[in-house]
Amino acid sequence: MKLLRAGIGAVLGITMVTLLAWAGLYLFGALILHGQGSLFDTNPSAANLFFAGWFVSMAAAAALGGCLGYLSSGDEAKPQRGKE
Numbered sequence: 001m002k003l004l005r006a007g008i009g010a011v012l013g014i015t016m017v018t019l020l021a022w023a024g025l026y027l028f029g030a031l032i033l034h035g036q037g038s039l040f041d042t043n044p045s046a047a048n049l050f051f052a053g054w055f056v057s058m059a060a061a062a063a064l065g066g067c068l069g070y071l072s073s074g075d076e077a078k079p080q081r082g083k084e
Contacts, residue, residue, distance in 0.1 A: 002070050009069025013061030021054045 028039060040047040 005072070006066040006070040009065035009067075010062040011065070012069075013063075013065025014058050017054070017057045017061040021050075021057065025050065 025039070029035065033039065040050075
C-alpha cells in the first residue's frame with residue numbers, strides 16, 4: 001500500500017507541475033506577447049530553457065510527491081482490541 005501511495009503522489013506531483021508550467025507559458029503568450037508570434041520563435045534558446053526547467057521541476061515534484069505519499073501512508077500502529 002505504501003508503494004501505491006508513493007506512486008500516486010509522484011504522478012500527482014508531475015501532473016501539477018505540468019499544468020502550472022504550460023498554463024504559465026500560455027498566459028505569457030496571451031498577456032505579454034498578445035498572441036503575436038511565439039516565445040520559441042523569437043528566442044530559440046527559450047525552448048531549451050523551458051523544457052529543461054520543466055523536466056527538472058517534474059523530477060523534483062515526483063520525488064517530493066512520492067516521499068509525501070510514502071510518509072502519509074497511514075500504517076501507524078493500531079490499538080488492538082481487548083489488550084490495554
